[in-house]
Amino acid sequence: MTPPTAIDPRIEALVTDLIGRVADKWTMVILEILAEKKTLRFGKLAEAIGTISQKMLTQTLRTMERDGLITREVYPVVPPKVEYQLTELGFTLGTAFCGVWVWAAENLSRVDQSRQAFDRRTSEASQ
Template sequence: MTPPSAIDPRIEALVTDLIGRVADKWTMLILEVLAEKGTLRFSRLAEAIGNISQKMLTQTLRTMQRDGLIERTVYPVVPPKVEYKLTELGFTLGAAFCGVWVWAAENLARVEQARSAFDLGD
């Protein structure tokens, strides 16, 4: 592991920011839905995610677009047509967090055992 004094503060800031963002359930869900379904319109994305407000979906998509995780395409038609898709960067971030799923699958029994022991006061 790199000693803290050798870490570029810009990288540290990015990691801290991304962990905070990806720990946000909406970002993770959007990454998952777009990875599974491909390019989607706003309304289809909202339906696929479920219980998310229009405001929260809009804010999350804008932040993800700013970070380069998604691409937003606006078509000059009436009514307006807007589509969202993952960028290569978005796919790589999603892949990086797949490791959490692998870890959870491999360690589920151990975590459940530790929780049971804790809850029983062992």
């Protein structure tokens, strides 16, 4: 591990920003859907997610586009047609976080046991 004094502050800021972004709930969902479907229009993407508001989807897509994770293509037709697609950068971010899924699958029973033991202890302590 690199000592804290040797970390480039720009890299540290990017990692902090990306962790916050991925932890925002919607970014990872969108990454996963676009990795599977390749290209989707706004409405189909909203349908695939299900519970996201139009405002939140728009904000998340704009942020992802700004970060270079997706591309947005607007077609000059009526009604407007807009399609979203993962960039190579977006695909690699999704791949990087696949490790969390692997870890969760490998450690699910241990986490469940720990949670149950904690809940028993806190329940007994409050009685």
